[in-house]
Amino acid sequence: xxxxxxxxxxxxxxxxxxxxxxxxxxxxxxxxxxxxxxxxxxxxxxxxxxxxxxxxxxxxxxxxxxxxxxxxxxxxxxxxxxxxxxxxxxxxxxxxxxxxxxxxxxxxxxxxxxxxxxxxxxxxxxxxxxxxxxxxxxxxxxxxxxxxxxxxxxxxxxxxxxxxxxxxxxxxxxxxxxxxxxxxxxxxxxxxxxxxxxxxxxxxxxxxxxxxxxxxxxxxxxxxxx
Amino acid sequence: xxxxxxxxxxxxxxxxxxxxxxxxxxxxxxxxxxxxxxxxxxxxxxxxxxxxxxxxxxxxxxxxxxxxxxxxxxxxxxxxxxxxxxxxxxxxxxxxxxxxxxxxxxxxxxxxxxxxxxxxxxxxxxxxxxxxxxxxxxxxxxxxxxxxxxxxxxxxxxxxxxxxxxxxxxxxxxxxxxxxxxxxxxxxxxxxxxxxxxxxxxxxxxxxxxxxxxxxxxxxxxxxxxxxxxxxxxxxxxxxxxxxxxxxxxxxxxxxxxxxx
Amino acid sequence: xxxxxxxxxxxxxxxxxxxxxxxxxxxxxxxxxxxxxxxxxxxxxxxxxxxxxxxxxxxxxxxxxxxxxxxxxxxxxxxxxxxxxxxxxxxxxxxxxxxxxxxxxxxxxxxxxxxxxxxxxxxxxxxxxxxxxxxxxxxxxxxxxxxxxxxxxxxxxxxxxxxxxxxxxxxxxxxxxxxxxxxxxxxxxxxxxxxxxxxxxxxxxxxxxxxxxxxxxxxxxxxxxxxxxxxxxxxxxxxxxxxxxxxxxxxxxxxxxxxxxxxxxxxxxxxxxxxxxxxxxxxxxxxxxxxxxxxxxxxxxxxxxxxxxxxxxxxxxxxxxxxxxxxxxxxxxxxxxxxxxxxxxxxxxxxxxxxxxxxxxxxxxxxxx
Numbered sequence: 001x002x003x004x005x006x007x008x009x010x011x012x013x014x015x016x017x018x019x020x021x022x023x024x025x026x027x028x029x030x031x032x033x034x035x036x037x038x039x040x041x042x043x044x045x046x047x048x049x050x051x052x053x054x055x056x057x058x059x060x061x062x063x064x065x066x067x068x069x070x071x072x073x074x075x076x077x078x079x080x081x082x083x084x085x086x087x088x089x090x091x092x093x094x095x096x097x098x099x100x101x102x103x104x105x106x107x108x109x110x111x112x113x114x115x116x117x118x119x120x121x122x123x124x125x126x127x128x129x130x131x132x133x134x135x136x137x138x139x140x141x142x143x144x145x146x147x148x149x150x151x152x153x154x155x156x157x158x159x160x161x162x163x164x165x166x167x168x169x170x171x172x173x174x175x176x177x178x179x180x181x182x183x184x185x186x187x188x189x190x191x192x193x194x195x196x197x198x199x200x201x202x203x204x205x206x207x208x209x210x211x212x213x214x215x216x217x218x219x220x221x222x223x224x225x226x
Numbered sequence: 227x228x229x230x231x232x233x234x235x236x237x238x239x240x241x242x243x244x245x246x247x248x249x250x251x252x253x254x255x256x257x258x259x260x261x262x263x264x265x266x267x268x269x270x271x272x273x274x275x276x277x278x279x280x281x282x283x284x285x286x287x288x289x290x291x292x293x294x295x296x297x298x299x300x301x302x303x304x305x306x307x308x309x310x311x312x313x314x315x316x317x318x319x320x321x322x323x324x325x326x327x328x329x330x331x332x333x334x335x336x337x338x339x340x341x342x343x344x345x346x347x348x349x350x351x352x353x354x355x356x357x358x359x360x361x362x363x364x365x366x367x368x369x370x371x372x373x374x375x376x377x378x379x380x381x382x383x384x385x386x387x388x389x390x391x392x393x394x395x396x397x398x399x400x401x402x403x404x405x406x407x408x409x410x411x412x413x414x415x416x417x418x419x420x421x422x423x424x425x426x427x428x429x430x431x432x433x434x435x436x437x438x439x440x441x442x443x444x445x446x447x448x449x450x451x452x453x454x455x456x457x458x459x460x461x462x463x464x465x466x467x468x469x470x471x472x473x474x475x476x477x478x479x480x481x482x483x484x485x486x487x
Numbered sequence: 488x489x490x491x492x493x494x495x496x497x498x499x500x501x502x503x504x505x506x507x508x509x510x511x512x513x514x515x516x517x518x519x520x521x522x523x524x525x526x527x528x529x530x531x532x533x534x535x536x537x538x539x540x541x542x543x544x545x546x547x548x549x550x551x552x553x554x555x556x557x558x559x560x561x562x563x564x565x566x567x568x569x570x571x572x573x574x575x576x577x578x579x580x581x582x583x584x585x586x587x588x589x590x591x592x593x594x595x596x597x598x599x600x601x602x603x604x605x606x607x608x609x610x611x612x613x614x615x616x617x618x619x620x621x622x623x624x625x626x627x628x629x630x631x632x633x634x635x636x637x638x639x640x641x642x643x644x645x646x647x648x649x650x651x652x653x654x655x656x657x658x659x660x661x662x663x664x665x666x667x668x669x670x671x672x673x674x675x676x677x678x679x680x681x682x683x684x685x686x687x688x689x690x691x692x693x694x695x696x697x698x699x700x701x702x703x704x705x706x707x708x709x710x711x712x713x714x715x716x717x718x719x720x721x722x723x724x725x726x727x728x729x730x731x732x733x734x735x736x737x738x739x740x741x742x743x744x745x746x747x748x749x750x751x752x753x754x755x756x757x758x759x760x761x762x763x764x765x766x767x768x769x770x771x772x773x774x775x776x777x778x779x780x781x782x783x784x785x786x787x788x789x790x791x792x793x794x795x796x797x798x799x800x801x802x803x804x805x806x807x808x809x810x811x812x813x814x815x816x817x818x819x820x821x822x823x824x825x826x827x828x829x830x831x832x833x834x835x836x837x838x839x840x841x842x843x844x845x846x847x848x849x850x851x852x853x854x855x856x
Contacts, residue, residue, distance in 0.1 A: 047361065047445055085287070085359075086251040086445045107362065108378040109448040116444060242707065277567075277695045282713075290709040293702070295695040297566060298711040299559065300589055306556040310563020311695060313549050314521050314571060318696040336559075339552035 009125050010038070010099035013045075013114060014159075015152055016131035017139055018106040021161050021221070025131055025195060026103040027057065028217040034065045039098030043090050044070035045113055046105030057220055069093055086116060094119045094126075110152025127156045129192055132183075134162040134176045145183035157192035158184050160212065170203045177208045238264025240273040242293040249287045253454055255441025256284060258411040259352050260291055262418035262439075263321065266425055267294070272319050277311055279304040281324035281333070284359045284443075285352060288323060302333025309336075309345050319428055322349045327357050330366035330390045337436075341396045344403055344433040348424045351392060351436070354443040355462065362446040366390040369461055374446075389465060396436045397471040403433030406472040410440035412458055413468070420470065423477065432474045440466055495544050499679035506669040507532035509640045510574065510600050512678050513647035515540055518688050519598075520569040521547040523560040527579040528612035529667035530602040534574070554579040558586025561597050565590075566710070568693030570651055574600035576667070578609060580618050580625070587660055588626030592712040594727065595694075596654035596661065600647065603666040605835035614667040615835040616757055619812035622664050623786040629724070631731045633661040633738055634786040636756040641676040643669060646783075648681055655689040657734050664785065666808075668758050668837060735787035743796055745771050745778030751850055752800035753779045754793075754817055759806055759838050766843035777847060785813075790820045797826050802850060806831040806838055 114120040162176020282301035289298035409417030424435035495515035564571030605611030624630035654661035755763040
């Protein structure tokens, strides 16, 4: 529970493997909170491939009613190579009121990226979620997932986001839920949700086969470049 | 007596105000190195004669940092571009600014040969132990055991070798007239003193001048302020000794010039 | 730097020398102030004769650590406002594409002399026409370059002088493309002071280190070749490409003979053109309906003139000491035409007038495929 001076809020950081759809899930979560009438800040903390994740969507998301902390295209002129530069305001994102959703890129440092965010480790509401897709070869088995999650530092919950893009079927989602659940038992870290795309939502109820709540997402990233 | 209160830290006169605030990350050392360089240019009164060249990597973010003639080049190629400028117009004071990748990896042949030819240029190399702009890969100066995106299990010195000791190498191959030093952004006045002496060495036409600046990259180190400082002061300075390695006999003044208070 | 009184070439006179020397004397006569270079055969004598003349005429030279450096130091020399140049060949030309792509991106008027050698790789130090594609279209860009292909020592002299003016007038990297044969062969030519022929050298100016105080009459220059977003790059490229296409008609040069209504039109460039011209003139003298078209600028290509000539020919023969590098350019510029193209492609090997005569005779006799 949070103190009276610090009313409870949603503070979530999404980490995980390259192309595990951290950004997609973060964007969907932020939009869901906006629809609940909450004040939301979405933060691009991808330091390995920044600018390309949330940038093209920035305006659209802002129109939906949230604050997006990501580089503006115009601000990037002259940055060159990839513009792997931390936007100063992202460092202080947790000092903002309301809910904060952080999209953290892949990389060997995992959750340690949060060292760069003021007050992250003191924030009572912070939840760090690892996004896992068993269709990715480095996180395909229970053992691999256990090693991967242990490598990333503090993780508070696992998200089963197993899919095969346009070829996703119910079987891969179910297999993912089973595998992530097994890893969860070894790690002692709960599975927070199983993510399914809108197109498959009808095949699932409120929970997946293993009782994890199902979160339906819409894919926005095809409109981003990467 | 009236007390003057400065609300803002003073920016060097030769900084380009139109490009401030600068584009480096919070906690990045580049801004400090460039502040030291800016102060040295101001103190020497050479703004109108300086040609500043920057490399690829985060150093390129300085392409419009100064109100001096500037050129952004290719990765590793800032040294030859400015050698070319200096050879074509020796009245100019040229500064080649690069990172550890540009100077010690892809452009190492240029650094070595410009140093050996005793080209009258000033090379300033920012050593932050990592390729930052490309997303945190191993640099020639990455520390033993340091985890990077290309050494995810840590730099193994048996596989990847030891961190490059650049100033030591340059000092070993240069001859009379060269100036070589290693400073750190944690002792900024000393660093400024080294850079100033490096520029004076060029102005006096003595020879090649080279300053490596130990610098910080909290973004890619994934460190908070305390961890950043500890890495710089303990890990890096333990391996990369700070000080002057080569001072021409006829150079004015000693290392005391820029001592910290 | 070049304020010595003596001119390297006074007036005009006939001399006997090698091609590399001709390049050197042309650069001296053109007022080139500094050469940067790295040894590679067959262009070395350009440096040898340049360095011998450096103290006599107040010029400068820097031997660099490699061709990357030779290219980038040349860029530095030009940025400082000097008429600067370099020369290379083969693997050196490969390395030099990196600096040349920067010169192309930033419209830096460098002049580069290429003496083609055999390729790929180290191959031969002797001869080829295999660096056409590399010189015209090397680098990660669109080939916004100007490439003169010479066929004699007189042309080496003429076009080396011209290259400096073209580069500084249009601000595109400019190449004199010759080959190992032209580099080493010796023949007579006229060397001259450009002024004696009424050729005015286009003045140079510094891009960096301009005179005056910053903030009082001049702004600091901030030159770059990096762009973060696609649109920003596209804007620069669209401007440069439009400039290039606008000036191309002023730049293109060609030579042709007997192009009206001929049974066979021989297309060749550089030293192979010399063989082709001899063969074609000889056969035409014997009453054959045969002509030639020779592009002098390979980039930009004299497309309009070439299409007009090809339209009146029954068959084309492309001859080159490469396996289709000129051919590719020819085909591209003939798009839509149905004129048959025959080829005589000898990568890395010279082509004699007799070989061209034999090939032409066979074609005219309706033989061969």
